[in-house]
Structures are given as structure tokens and as C-alpha cells.
Amino acid sequence: MSRGRPRVAVIVFPGSNDDRDAADALAELGAEPTLVWHGSEELPPVDAVVLPGGFSYGDYLRCGAIARFAPAMAAVVDLARAGGLVLGICNGFQILCEAGLLPGALRPNASLAFVCRDVPLVVERTDTPFTSRCEWGQVLTIPVKHGDGCWHPGPAFGSTNVVLGYAKGHNPNGSVDDVAGVVNDRGNVMGLMPHPEHAVETLLGSTDGALILGSLLDAAHERALAVA
Amino acid sequence: MLVRPKEGILDPQGDAVRSSLRQLGFAVDTARVGRVVDLELEAASRGEARGEVERMCAELLANPLIESFDIQLVE
Numbered sequence: 001m002s003r004g005r006p007r008v009a010v011i012v013f014p015g016s017n018d019d020r021d022a023a024d025a026l027a028e029l030g031a032e033p034t035l036v037w038h039g040s041e042e043l044p045p046v047d048a049v050v051l052p053g054g055f056s057y058g059d060y061l062r063c064g065a066i067a068r069f070a071p072a073m074a075a076v077v078d079l080a081r082a083g084g085l086v087l088g089i090c091n092g093f094q095i096l097c098e099a100g101l102l103p104g105a106l107r108p109n110a111s112l113a114f115v116c117r118d119v120p121l122v123v124e125r126t127d128t129p130f131t132s133r134c135e136w137g138q139v140l141t142i143p144v145k146h147g148d149g150c151w152h153p154g155p156a157f158g159s160t161n162v163v164l165g166y167a168k169g170h171n172p173n174g175s176v177d178d179v180a181g182v183v184n185d186r187g188n189v190m191g192l193m194p195h196p197e198h199a200v201e202t203l204l205g206s207t208d209g210a211l212i213l214g215s216l217l218d219a220a221h222e223r224a225l226a227v228a
Numbered sequence: 229m230l231v232r233p234k235e236g237i238l239d240p241q242g243d244a245v246r247s248s249l250r251q252l253g254f255a256v257d258t259a260r261v262g263r264v265v266d267l268e269l270e271a272a273s274r275g276e277a278r279g280e281v282e283r284m285c286a287e288l289l290a291n292p293l294i295e296s297f298d299i300q301l302v303e
Contacts, residue, residue, distance in 0.1 A: 062291055105293040112240045154293045
């Protein structure tokens with residue numbers, strides 16, 4: 001028997017500001033999102049987790065450095081280690097890197113300027129649960145809005161970890177190798193600096209974000225069915 | 229303890245500081261910007277205190293991928 005909509009937890013940290021946009025976008029695309037406060041030690045039963053954009057803990061010390069120790073993150077890490085789907089957007093990407101669930105680290109933009117604009121992204125891998133609706137090499141237009149998006153690889157990084165790159169000449173923050181989004185080796189955790197949740201309605205200029213979130217929901221739905 | 233951008237890592241803040249200093253007429257070759265965290269803690273010995281702070285750095289205060297740190301003990 002086919003289950004209902006895929007359930008997605010959107011973790012809310014003090015200072016998160018794109019949590020409701022993420023939840024709204026996911027709901028638009030057919031999911032059943034639940035906002036989960038960072039202080040919860042347990043997650044409700046869900047098929048995927050999204051860490052939203054914002055300025056958790058005011059970006060104090062380093063972006064995402066404190067959020068990674070939030071009570072809810074222990075459950076997110078367990079879920080990720082068990083193979084569950086986790087998507088980190090902007091601050092969420094920073095938190096996943098700090099938590100060691102994704103390779104690398106995000107530093108202040110090379111220009112030192114806060115960048116807020118649409119950027120063209122190139123899809124480098126379509127064999128992930130986050131890009132299955134995309135074509136290889138496809139250009140997606142998705143907005144970025146960040147001051148600390150300059151990604152640096154770590155020793156554990158390999159080129160196959162790159163899922164999305166800024167189109168040549170359009171790197172907004174100085175990220176090494178124009179990397180915009182990475183996935184872990186296992187392929188179940190992804191982080192990206194651009195905001196797909198802000199690109200799901202034609203009214204706002206682009207619906208390319210729906211390809212990423214939609215892919216995630218496809219995968220979440222499949223997993224829900226597999227368990228049922 | 230002092231946290232600095234790791235050697236070799238691009239430090240745009242440092243570059244901005246260097247540019248500004250040079251504009252003011254100072255002959256500065258390089259500038260790197262880090263941060264200071266002052267901690268007060270009780271420990272049985274200097275060695276124990278240093279060990280505790282090193283663990284704090286490893287867990288929270290510094291990101292070893294992009295930062296290096298120095299601990300200075302003051303009694």
C-alpha cells in the first residue's frame with residue numbers, strides 16, 4: 001500500500017531564518033515537513049532531514065561551529081550514519097562540515113562582501129538522491145545569499161564529492177575549484193551554499209531549486225516505501 | 229588561546245587589513261587576522277590545563293582544517 005507524503009524534518013536553530021521557506025518549499029513539492037527545535041534530543045519519524053539557512057548562534061566563533069553540538073544534531077548524525085538522507089542549505093552546509101558529515105570547511109567570501117544574487121550552477125553528478133531529477137552538465141539558476149561561502153577542501157576530499165559547481169566565471173565567493181555543493185562518499189548527505197528553497201516558484205524567478213528538493217523527496221518517498 | 233587561519237589558507241580579512249595599512253602609509257608585507265579566546269579554568273597543574281584547552285580546541289574552538297592555534301598559559 002502506498003504511503004502518504006514523504007516526511008521531512010527541518011531543524012530550527014536559534015538564528016536560523018530560512019527554516020519556514022524550506023518547509024514551505026518542501027510542502028509545495030508534496031512533502032510533509034516538520035519544524036524541529038534544536039533542543040529536541042529526538043527526531044520524529046522522518047524520511048529525510050534538512051538543515052536550513054540562516055545565522056545559527058549568530059555565526060559566533062565560526063559559522064555552524066556551535067550548532068553542530070545542538071541536542072538535535074546527535075539524532076541527525078545518527079540518522080546520517082545509518083544512511084538516512086540529510087540536506088544542508090547554506091548555514092546547514094556549514095553545520096554539516098563542522099560536524100564532520102561533509103568534507104571541507106566554509107570560510108569568509110574571498111571578496112569579504114555578502115553576496116545576494118542568482119548564480120548559475122553546473123550539475124556535476126546526477127547519481128545522487130539530491131540531483132536525480134537533473135541532467136549531467138545542466139545549468140541551474142539558484143540564488144545565493146551568504147558572507148561565508150568560500151569552500152575549502154580537506155584531506156578527505158575527492159573530486160567525486162562535488163555535486164554542483166558555480167559556472168565558470170560566476171564563482172561568488174572564491175570557493176576552491178568553484179565548488180558549490182558536495183556530497184559525502186556514501187551519497188546520503190549533501191550540502192550546498194545556494195538556496196533551492198528560494199527557487200521553486202516562477203514568481204521568484206527560477207524553479208530550478210525544485211529539481212534538487214524534488215530529487216530529495218523522490219528518494220525520501222522511495223525509502224519510505226521500502227520500509228513500509 | 230590564539231586561533232589563526234592555517235598557513236596557506238586564503239585570508240581575505242588579512243588582505244583587507246594589509247591593504248588598509250599600506251594605504252595609511254605603513255610598509256606592511258602581510259597581515260593575517262585571527263581571534264583570541266580568553267579562558268579561565270581550574271586545573272591541578274599547568275599540564276592538565278594545557279591538555280584541557282587542547283581538547284577544547286580540537287572539539288570546538290578551532291577547526292583544524294583551516295585554523296591553527298596557540299595556547300598561552302597565564303597564572
